[in-house]
Amino acid sequence: MTTGRGSTMAAEMNRPKEFPGQIRVTNENLWISLFGGEEEEGQASPQSRSQRQVRGGYLKKKHAKEAQEKIVEEGMIRTKRFMQHKENADRQMNENSRKVKEKVAEIARKKEDNYRSLRKDLLQGNDLASDVGRYLLNHHTAQRAKVKKQYDTWNEEIYGTIATKIHTELDSRSYKHMHQEKLKHYDKFLAVTNAKGSVFRDIIIESEYDPLIPNRNSVKVQTEVLKDPIKRSVQRTLEEKGLSKDVIRPRETLNVLEWATGKIEATPHGFFAKMMSENRKPANATKSKTMESRVANCLDQYNIARGRAELDKEFPQGKKTKHTQKKEKLVLS
Numbered sequence: 001m002t003t004g005r006g007s008t009m010a011a012e013m014n015r016p017k018e019f020p021g022q023i024r025v026t027n028e029n030l031w032i033s034l035f036g037g038e039e040e041e042g043q044a045s046p047q048s049r050s051q052r053q054v055r056g057g058y059l060k061k062k063h064a065k066e067a068q069e070k071i072v073e074e075g076m077i078r079t080k081r082f083m084q085h086k087e088n089a090d091r092q093m094n095e096n097s098r099k100v101k102e103k104v105a106e107i108a109r110k111k112e113d114n115y116r117s118l119r120k121d122l123l124q125g126n127d128l129a130s131d132v133g134r135y136l137l138n139h140h141t142a143q144r145a146k147v148k149k150q151y152d153t154w155n156e157e158i159y160g161t162i163a164t165k166i167h168t169e170l171d172s173r174s175y176k177h178m179h180q181e182k183l184k185h186y187d188k189f190l191a192v193t194n195a196k197g198s199v200f201r202d203i204i205i206e207s208e209y210d211p212l213i214p215n216r217n218s219v220k221v222q223t224e225v226l227k228d229p230i231k232r233s234v235q236r237t238l239e240e241k242g243l244s245k246d247v248i249r250p251r252e253t254l255n256v257l258e259w260a261t262g263k264i265e266a267t268p269h270g271f272f273a274k275m276m277s278e279n280r281k282p283a284n285a286t287k288s289k290t291m292e293s294r295v296a297n298c299l300d301q302y303n304i305a306r307g308r309a310e311l312d313k314e315f316p317q318g319k320k321t322k323h324t325q326k327k328e329k330l331v332l333s
Contacts (some may be wrong), residue, residue, distance in 0.1 A: 080149045165221035175221075185214050 192209040194201055204210060227235065254269055265268040 157230055158226050161223060161226065162221065165223060166219060169219050169221055181217070182214075207303045 049244065188209060189199070189211070199211065204212070254264075254267065258264055258267055265274065
């Protein structure tokens with residue numbers, strides 16, 4: 001232990017003395033890696049350079065390295081930003097493409113739904129038109145069948161009955177007798193026109209010539225009450241109301257000959273009129289103010305009331321306020 005310690009102390013004593021302007025290198029490999037190229041360029045060794053020069057070169061290399069690292073780092077940041085921007089742009093493009101596809105699909109779906117709705121409405125309209133056409137055809141067919149049935153019933157029960165009676169009446173008369181009657185009336189017409197010169201239908205003197213005799217002697221037949229199918233609803237209503245059993249009678253009216261004074265009082269109408277006249281108030285009875293009319297005083301369009309008094313009645317003056325002065329008493333204490 002003593003020998004080793006003594007050798008160490010001897011080595012330290014034999015070490016060259018360091019000057020303030022020199023540096024001590026303990027790791028030569030690191031020094032060569034940092035400043036290895038300076039010796040090749042003919043520069044002085046590290047022991048011969050001053051501390052300021054070494055420090056300046058070291059800082060210069062350090063700054064250059066930091067600048068290079070900063071450039072590399074900025075390049076990496078720019079590359080990273082570019083990649084992020086590209087990813088965002090690609091993502092946004094994919095999102096926009098997806099939205100456009102969804103929008104196009106939505107528009108196509110809406111168009112398809114609209115087409116289906118319109119087609120459904122069209123089919124429903126066609127079905128409705130078919131149903132309405134079928135209903136109108138059935139209604140028209142039923143109406144024609146009803147009218148035909150009414151016509152057949154009327155032709156058989158009404159016209160057939162009347163025509164049969166007329167034919168029977170005509171068959172009972174002789175054609176020669178009817179022809180002679182027609183010639184007889186025509187001779188009378190010629191005799192009157194030759195005697196008077198003219199005959200007027202609105203002025204008839206039956207003692208001289210009556211042109212309506214052929215009409216009175218025309219064919220007339222009597223029939224029982226006929227059930228007319230055209231007037232079935234009216235006849236049924238009258239039968240239900242009791243106004244018609246076998247014969248349709250008109251409403252009951254008061255005979256004109258009973259309207260005279262002295263006769264109408266003996267009828268229900270006269271008793272009702274007498275009862276209503278007794279309930280009337282006398283003419284000199286006092287009238288209520290609410291029933292009193294003042295229109296007669298206002299209908300004179302020529303004599304209109306004028307003047308300040310009439311104007312004040314229409315537009316009365318406003319109320320005036322009276323100011324009273326209070327007398328204050330002074331109390332001396």
